[in-house]
Amino acid sequence: xxxxxxxxxxxxxxxxxxxxxxxxxxxxxxxxxxxxxxxxxxxxxxxxxxxxxxxxxxxxxxxxxxxxxxxxxxxxxxxxxxxxxxxxxxxxxxxxxxxxxxxxxxxxxxxxxxxxxxxxxxxxxxxxxxxxxxxxxxxxxxxxxxxxxxxxxxxxxxxxxxxxxxxxxxxxxxxxxxxxxxxxxxxxxxxxxxxxxxxxxxxxxxxxxxxxxxx
Amino acid sequence: xxxxxxxxxxxxxxxxxxxxxxxxxxxxxxxxxxxxxxxxxxxxxxxxxxxxxxxxxxxxxxxxxxxxxxxxxxxxxxxxxxxxxxxxxxxxxxxxxxxxxxxxxxxxxxxxxxxxxxxxxxxxxxxxxxxxxxxxxxxxxxxxxxxxxxxxxxxxxxxxxxxxxxxxxxxxxxxxxxxxxxxxxxxxxxxxxxxxxxxxxxxxxxxxxxxxxxxxxxxxxxxxxxxxxxxxxxxxxxxxxxxxxxxxxxxxxxxxxxxxxxxxxxxxxxxxxxxxxxxxxxxxxxxxxxxxxxxxxxxxxxxxxxxxxxxxxxxxxxxxxxxxxxxxxxxxxxxxxxxxxxx
Numbered sequence: 002x003x004x005x006x007x008x009x010x011x012x013x014x015x016x017x018x019x020x021x022x023x024x025x026x027x028x029x030x031x032x033x034x035x036x037x038x039x040x041x042x043x044x045x046x047x048x049x050x051x052x053x054x055x056x057x058x059x060x061x062x063x064x065x066x067x068x069x070x071x072x073x074x075x076x077x078x079x080x081x082x083x084x085x086x087x088x089x090x091x092x093x094x095x096x097x098x099x100x101x102x103x104x105x106x107x108x109x110x111x112x113x114x115x116x117x118x119x120x121x122x123x124x125x126x127x128x129x130x131x132x133x134x135x136x137x138x139x140x141x142x143x144x145x146x147x148x149x150x151x152x153x154x155x156x157x158x159x160x161x162x163x164x165x166x167x168x169x170x171x172x173x174x175x176x177x178x179x180x181x182x183x184x185x186x187x188x189x190x191x192x193x194x195x196x197x198x199x200x201x202x203x204x205x206x207x208x209x210x211x212x213x214x215x216x
Numbered sequence: 217x218x219x220x221x222x223x224x225x226x227x228x229x230x231x232x233x234x235x236x237x238x239x240x241x242x243x244x245x246x247x248x249x250x251x252x253x254x255x256x257x258x259x260x261x262x263x264x265x266x267x268x269x270x271x272x273x274x275x276x277x278x279x280x281x282x283x284x285x286x287x288x289x290x291x292x293x294x295x296x297x298x299x300x301x302x303x304x305x306x307x308x309x310x311x312x313x314x315x316x317x318x319x320x321x322x323x324x325x326x327x328x329x330x331x332x333x334x335x336x337x338x339x340x341x342x343x344x345x346x347x348x349x350x351x352x353x354x355x356x357x358x359x360x361x362x363x364x365x366x367x368x369x370x371x372x373x374x375x376x377x378x379x380x381x382x383x384x385x386x387x388x389x390x391x392x393x394x395x396x397x398x399x400x401x402x403x404x405x406x407x408x409x410x411x412x413x414x415x416x417x418x419x420x421x422x423x424x425x426x427x428x429x430x431x432x433x434x435x436x437x438x439x440x441x442x443x444x445x446x447x448x449x450x451x452x453x454x455x456x457x458x459x460x461x462x463x464x465x466x467x468x469x470x471x472x473x474x475x476x477x478x479x480x481x482x483x484x485x486x487x488x489x490x491x492x493x494x495x496x497x498x499x500x501x502x503x504x505x506x507x508x509x510x511x512x513x514x515x516x517x518x519x520x521x522x523x524x525x526x527x528x529x530x531x532x533x534x535x536x537x538x539x540x541x542x543x544x545x546x547x548x549x550x551x552x553x554x555x556x557x558x559x
Binding site: 133 | 471476480
């Protein structure tokens with residue numbers, strides 16, 4: 002046996018069809034490489050080819066394309082464990098011609114044309130864990146809630162201004178009221194009237210005031 | 217009653233809701249057809265009981281047409297005031313029939329949604345795939361219309377709302393239908409309720425707002441003409457200012473909810489589910505684009521030179537991005553939000 006051991010296949014979709022490669026540098030006479038999919042629950046359709054029906058390992062199958070040649074490991078250049086360097090690799094051919102694709106169910110052994118075999122011994126479940134801490138998230142949450150409160154206020158609080166100007170004209174005190182509504186549609190007149198009423202209330206004991214209106 | 221019975225009931229309820237929406241749509245068409253030659257100034261006596269017509273509506277919208285005498289050249293067959301009042305009454309009745317039918321349709325629609333949730337095993341909220349989200353979203357539009365109907369006298373929107381609900385339900389049933397079933401594992405979270413309900417409400421508000429903005433564009437164009445129309449649907453719409461105000465209020469209601477759904481609740485759920493708050497997933501990008509466009513609308517409406525028609529166009533662009541995010545990204549996109557349930 003030239004190589005034995007677990008190899009990690011990376012999940013590609015929600016059914017855990019996983020992609021990976023197996024490198025066998027000690028195979029003789031040529032090095033062997035395998036590239037393909039691990040399918041936890043095997044399915045096949047003419048449109049998609051082999052696919053995984055379900056994420057759990059109900060009918061696990063490896064669907065691999067074997068390569069023969071030089072894996073390129075001896076040059077000293079670092080390479081990914083999830084990729085084959087295919088520069089000096091050839092796909093293993095069927096005896097009658099054409100690429101040889103091998104589907105192996107769990108426990109099966111398949112012979113390769115031109116020598117060699119591959120066995121699907123077993124599968125180990127693995128999990129990738131990432132642990133992180135975000136100490137600033139409380140601050141971020143309060144910030145975003147404040148922003149939302151500010152947004153609500155800016156949308157629903159009607160900005161308006163009122164002026165009361167007291168001046169003197171011809172020896173008489175003139176009180177002028179004005180208002181400015183920054184939002185369309187509000188009825189500012191009512192509020193100015195209310196303001197006027199309040200001023201008159203305070204002024205009720207001083208007789209002789211006159212009333213003039215400029216809309 | 218078994219789970220399958222609920223699911224079958226749901227399908228029937230949605231089908232009947234579509235039929236009743238179609239009747240409501242026809243009633244509203246008949247309403248406007250009956251009012252086709254009717255000057256906008258004439259209204260049925262029953263109209264007076266419609267509460268709270270806004271004062272600005274009267275001054276801005278109805279003032280111009282009411283100056284024109286009813287015996288206008290465009291309406292030669294109208295002879296007597298009594299005849300006009302009778303027609304106005306007919307239109308009013310048809311409009312009320314339309315609203316009543318819309319209420320019935322909305323009740324069936326709601327029943328369809330509830331039983332869709334009960335018809336899945338285990339029982340769940342009825343917005344787990346694109347069919348269900350379309351049905352729920354259409355209900356959001358109808359619900360917002362019916363809730364605001366009295367407050368803003370929105371009956372002129374009935375035609376568009378019932379038409380919209382009808383089209384969305386038909387498309388959902390014909391193209392998007394998937395049988396009731398369990399949720400995809402990724403959706404098992406109470407954030408599904410918070411995030412999606414907020415998104416449905418905001419989508420409903422933006423849809424109603426887009427309809428009002430669209431009618432605003434039509435109406436303001438008409439008002440800008442030397443002689444605005446005096447009869448027909450456009451003339452009987454509220455004034456452009458009033459339409460603009462309704463559009464603004466609905467958008468202003470929807471915008472904070474959208475902010476919460478897309479930019480607050482969404483990222484929090486994304487952090488729980490996918491380990492990051494914001495990953496520039498296609499759905500996230502488009503939700504953000506929609507947010508920016510609606511923010512631009514709210515600013516434009518308060519900016520001299522942009523308020524009015526330009527702002528309304530921005531609102532419609534916002535609605536287009538919203539629809540693209542729902543239809544385009546769901547069907548053609550490949551992001552993490554691929555829950556359409558269609559293969």
